[in-house]
Amino acid sequence: MRLTGKNAVVTGAASGIGRETALRFAEEGAAVVCADRDAAGAEAVAASIVAGGGSAHAVTADITSESDAARLAEAALAACGRVDVLVNNAGVTILGGVAELSEADWRREIDINLSGAYRVSKAFWPHFARARGGLILSTASIAGVIAAPQDAAYVASKAGLIMLTRCMALDGAGAGIRANCICPGFVDTPMFDGFLAEQADPEAARARAAGRTPLGCIGTPRDIADGFVYLASDDARWITGTALVIDGGLTAGLPA
Numbered sequence: 171m172r173l174t175g176k177n178a179v180v181t182g183a184a185s186g187i188g189r190e191t192a193l194r195f196a197e198e199g200a201a202v203v204c205a206d207r208d209a210a211g212a213e214a215v216a217a218s219i220v221a222g223g224g225s226a227h228a229v230t231a232d233i234t235s236e237s238d239a240a241r242l243a244e245a246a247l248a249a250c251g252r253v254d255v256l257v258n259n260a261g262v263t264i265l266g267g268v269a270e271l272s273e274a275d276w277r278r279e280i281d282i283n284l285s286g287a288y289r290v291s292k293a294f295w296p297h298f299a300r301a302r303g304g305l306i307l308s309t310a311s312i313a314g315v316i317a318a319p320q321d322a323a324y325v326a327s328k329a330g331l332i333m334l335t336r337c338m339a340l341d342g343a344g345a346g347i348r349a350n351c352i353c354p355g356f357v358d359t360p361m362f363d364g365f366l367a368e369q370a371d372p373e374a375a376r377a378r379a380a381g382r383t384p385l386g387c388i389g390t391p392r393d394i395a396d397g398f399v400y401l402a403s404d405d406a407r408w409i410t411g412t413a414l415v416i417d418g419g420l421t422a423g424l425p426a
C-alpha cells in the first residue's frame with residue numbers, strides 16, 4: 171500500500187476520473203474526502219470505500235463558490251485532522267469556438283476548470299503552510315498542451331491550469347508545498363460520453379479518438395488514477411511543477 175497514513179481530498183469524486191482516483195487512493199491506504207456538487211454521487215463513492223473497509227467522508231461542495239471551498243477545507247480538517255493531498259479534479263466541458271461561445275459559457279468554463287482549482291487550493295493553502303507540507307494535484311488535459319478546434323474555453327482553462335500548477339509549485343516550494351498536474355488524453359468517462367453525444371456520429375467519433383491514439387485505444391479512469399497514486403506517493407517526493415501527460419501517445423507527434 172503506497173498511501174498508508176495519508177489523508178486526501180478529491181473534488182469531482184462522484185464520477186469518472188475523480189471517482190476512480192478516490193477508490194484507488196483508498197485501496198492504497200489513504201483516508202479520502204470525496205467532494206462533489208453531486209451530493210448523492212459523492213456519498214455513494216464514500217460509502218463504497220467504507221464498505222470495502224476503508225476510511226472516507228463525503229462533502230457536498232460546488233467549487234465555483236468561495237464559501238463552499240472554505241467549508242470543504244474545514245470539513246476535511248474536522249474529519250481527518252490533517253490533509254496531505256488535494257486533488258483538484260472537478261471539471262466540465264463546454265464546446266464551441268470563440269465565435270459560438272457566449273460570454274456566459276466562457277466565464278462558466280473558466281470559473282469551474284481554472285478558478286475552481288485556484289479557489290480550493292487557496293482554501294487549503296494556510297493549512298498546508300502551517301503544516302509545512304502539502305501536495306496539490308490537479309486534472310488538467312492534453313487540451314492544455316495542444317489546442318483543439320471548437321473548444322476554446324476548455325483549452326484555455328486547461329492551459330491556465332497547467333500554469334497555475336507551476337505558479338503554485340514556485341510559490342509553495344519554500345513552505346514545503348508541492349503542486350503537479352496530470353494531462354489526460356481521451357478517457358472513457360461520462361464527460362467523454364457527453365462529448366461524443368454532441369458529435370454527428372458518436373460511435374464513429376469514439377473510433378476516431380481511439381484511432382488517433384498511438385496505443386490504439388482510449389484510456390480508462392484507472393490509467394489516470396494510477397498516475398495520481400504515483401504523484402501522491404512518497405516515490406514522487408522530488409517532483410513539483412510537473413504536468414504529467416498520460417494520453418496513450420496522442421501528443422507524442424504527428425500521425426503517420
Ligand SMILES: NC(=O)c1ccc[n+]([C@@H]2O[C@H](COP(=O)([O-])OP(=O)(O)OC[C@H]3O[C@@H](n4cnc5c(N)ncnc54)[C@H](O)[C@@H]3O)[C@@H](O)[C@H]2O)c1
Binds near residue numbers: 357
Ligand atoms: N474524460 C476525458 O477524456 C478527460 C480528458 C482530459 C481531462 N479530463 C478532465 O478530468 C476531470 C474529470 O473529468 P471526467 O471525465 O471524470 O468527468 P465526469 O463528468 O465524469 O466527472 C466530473 C465530476 O466533476 C463534478 N463537478 C463538475 N462541476 C463541479 C463543480 N462546480 N463543483 C463540484 N463538482 C463539480 C461533476 O459533478 C462530476 O462528478 C475534468 O477536470 C476533466 O476536464 C477529462
